[in-house]
Amino acid sequence: MREPLEGVCVWTVPCNIVITVTLFRDNRTHAYEDKDWAFVLEDVSPSGKRRQVATAHVNMTQYAGMCQHDLRISLRPLSRKLVSATLELTLSCLFLREGKATYVQRTLFNVLINVFN
Numbered sequence: 123m124r125e126p127l128e129g130v131c132v133w134t135v136p137c138n139i140v141i142t143v144t145l146f147r148d149n150r151t152h153a154y155e156d157k158d159w160a161f162v163l164e165d166v167s168p169s170g171k172r173r174q175v176a177t178a179h180v181n182m183t184q185y186a187g188m189c190q191h192d193l194r195i196s197l198r199p200l201s202r203k204l205v206s207a208t209l210e211l212t213l214s215c216l217f218l219r220e221g222k223a224t225y226v227q228r229t230l231f232n233v234l235i236n237v238f239n
Contacts, residue, residue, distance in 0.1 A: 154186055155183070157183055158180070158181055159181075160179050161197065162176070163176040163197055163209075175201050175204055176198060177198055178198060178209065185213050185215060187215055191214075192211075192212050193212070195209045
C-alpha cells in the first residue's frame, strides 16, 4: 500500500435503489417547487452506532425529466480524518402521475415531513 492512511471504497456491482420523490408543479409558471435531498456518508461502529462522515445536498427538481443523468456529487467532509468524498450515480426519472395537489395532500405531506425530522 502506497499510503497507509488512504482508503478508497468502490462497490463493483451496481446497487439499484428505488426512491420516490414527490414534486409539486405550479400551474401558472409550470415550474416544480424545490425539493432538497441530503446524501449522507455514514460510518458504522462495531457496536452499531452511526456517525455522519460526509454530506451533500441536491435539488431534485434539476433532474425532473424523461432522461437519465450521470452525476458526480462531491460530498462535504464532516470529519478532520476525511479529506474528500465523492458519490457517482445514475439518476433516472419516471413520472407516475401528474395532477393537482389538494390542500389536504399538501398538509398531510408537511405533517409527514415534520414527523420524520
